Amino acid sequence: MAEQRRKQPPLAPAEFTPLDEVRGRREWPVSPGMLVLGVIVILAGVVLVYLFSARAVIFQPEPADAEIEVSGLSFNIGNNHLLLRGSHRVEASAPGYRPLETEIVVGDESPQEVELRLEALPGSLQLESTLDEIEVYIDGEVAGLAPGLIENVSRGSHIVEYRKHRYFPLREEIDVEGLGRTQVVQVELEPAWGEMQFTSRPEGADLFVDDELVGQTPLSTEVLETGSLVRLAKRGYKDWERELTVKAGTSEAHPLIEMTVADGILQVSSQPRGASVTVDREFRGIAPLNVALSPLGEHRVELYLEGYQKAVRTVSIEPEQRSSLAVSLTPIIGRIQLSVEPQDAEVLVNGTVRGRGSQVLELTAREHRVVVRKDGYAAQSFKVTPRPDQAQSLEVKLLTETQDYWASRPPRITSPVGTQLLLFRPSESFKLGAPRREPGRRANEAERAVRLERPFYVGTHEITNAQFRMWKGEHSSRAMRGQTLDMDNQPVVNVSWQDAALFCNWLSQREGLPPFYVVQNGVVTGFDIDAHGYRLPTEAEWAYVARITPAGDTLMFPWGTELYLPQQVVANFADQSAVQILTFTLSNYNDGYPVSAPVGSFGANARGLYDLGGNAAEWVSDYYDIRPSRDEELDPVGPETGSRHVIRGSSWAMGSRSELRLSYRDGGDEGRMDTGFRIARYVDAQGVDQ
DSSP, X not given: OHHHHHHSOOOOOOOOOOXXXXXXXXXXXXXXXXXXXXXXXXXXXXXXXXXXXOEEXXXXXXXXXXXXXXXXXXXXXXXXXXXXXXXXXXEEEOTTBOOEEEEEEEOSOSSEEEEEEOOBOOEEEEEEOSSSOEEXXXXXXXXXXXXEEEEEEOSEEEEEEEEOTTBOOEEEEEEEOOTTOEEEEEOOOOBOEEEEEEOEESSOOEEEETTEEEEESSEEEEEETTOEEEEEEOTTBOOEEEEEOOOTTOEEEOOOEEOOBOOEEEEEEEESSOOEEEETTEEEEESSEEEEEOSSSOEEEEEEOTXXXXXXXXXXXXXXXXXXXEEEOOBOEEXXXXXXXXXTOEEEETTEEEEESSEEEEXXXXXXXXXXXXXXXXXXXXXXXXXXXXXXEEEEEOEEHHHHHHHTSOSEEEOTTSOEEEEEOOOSEEEESOOTTSTTOOTTOOOEEEEOOSOEEEESSOOBHHHHHTTOTTOOOOEETTEESOXXXXXXXXXXXXXXXXXXXXXXXXXXXXXXXXXXXXXXXXXXXXXXXXXXXXXXXXXXXXXXXXXXXXXXXXXXXOSSOOSSOOSOOSOGGGTTTXXXXXXXXOOXXXXXXXXXXXXXXXXXXXXXXXXXXXXXXXXXOOOOOSSOEESOOOOSOOSSEEEESOOTTOOSHHHHSTTOEEEESSOOTTEEOOOEEESSSTXXXX
């Protein structure tokens, strides 16, 4: 086998030439026709994708021939466009219109219609006329002058008016084409005057037409049909003036004008000034003044002034002469004996100082204002009219400012609901509470010193049901075991402290006074110490009018200082008539009222106030507090805050010795069957009434 291999000839390379057909297929693997077909297929796919994704948008331009350009890829036939969804910038233009640029958003809806309204350019009016300086108004607004060019007139119908002095106005409607075009308009105005012939006696008078000098009479001149002001003037004669009219295009003659000789001017003055002036019994005015007088004859001039004798003068004057008449009037004197106290008080008459103290005033017989004044005193002012034929005397006694103040403050006033209040002007110190050794004293009656200086008013009676229901008509004081508490003249009870305070504010509102209590959301939250509107008495005020007599004595009980009730009935307490109602009553005492009595049924105390002991206990303004005070308090109003308020005085339901004492006090906030209130108020704002 090996020998056979050795006998085979060796391999040798041979030349190889590839076929041309094979070489050509390697150079052109895809034919040109196939390539073109592929491109067409791709483009068709892109078009199909575009057609599928685009939405039809139809533009409706005004004007219709406007050219439209849309940003981005678009395909259109006329005003119909295929646009991809999203925002596109659209521009529209047309001759004679302002270009429009806007942005539209193409959505899923197809087709979409879009209106494109182009704004027309304004036009111009070329106004031509044979006249000049014609005023032109377009739609009532000044537009310019004709002849001339009026630019920037908006397209459409306009009312154009032409005006020129001495011509009839012309008004017409013009349809402006706009679109930047200029229209020519001919303006022709008709003359508005006619001719009038003027003659006068005397001749040679200056003739003015509408304040323009046109010549001297006799002459013919133009007068407007719409009216002209014609005036004739000549030295030594009065001006003649008329409003005249002549129909346009006609002529006429005015009747002869007889001119009147000119007046002279008389300057009239009086000493003193202010006299009434009559000429020939005709009132002309108050001196000083100028009076026009006819130069024909004499004139009677009379001057009158109250307190002075009448003055009469006769005068004559030349045409256009200026003359003067000065008259000193003779006074008519009366005497007044003025007595003044204090003697060094200053006396003024009509604002002029006449000296000090008592004196005889010599005054003209007319009204005068007299003022008497002195520092520290209230000035007095009054009017007097002296009489020459009658002796007169006046006495003036000045009051100090304090005396004058209180003289103007009445000692008794009436509230809007008819309750009367008395004035109190305390100035002394007293004790609030009760001494430790006083029988029946309670722990909340710690004795403390107070001083009242601010004047105040306090109601003489407790507020009744009828008065309270003027504010709160639905209120009922109810009844106690069949005994009514709700009669009109019984004291209102079952009323909370809040309602009592709000009632006081209502009274202030009725009378126009500043409210004392501060209210938020219908609830009293504080008070205004400067206000002098109606309120509840302070505890110190209540104790002062109830316990301190005018002589300065301090009472323990409504009837005095005796520990036992007197034989006679003094007030409405828990008595024998109430044994079926109350668990405790006074033996051997019968006031005749088992519950509350009509207010004022029993006698007043030494201060003139009723029911401070018995009938109804009473709310006062202070918050309830039992802490004693070591220092004397001035005009105290109680603690600034608290949860309850003080109740003072006894009632128809009380009978123990402790309860009947005038220093007895309790606390609460809600209404009780035996608790009512009375009203009070300061005289003026704080600081004014002290």
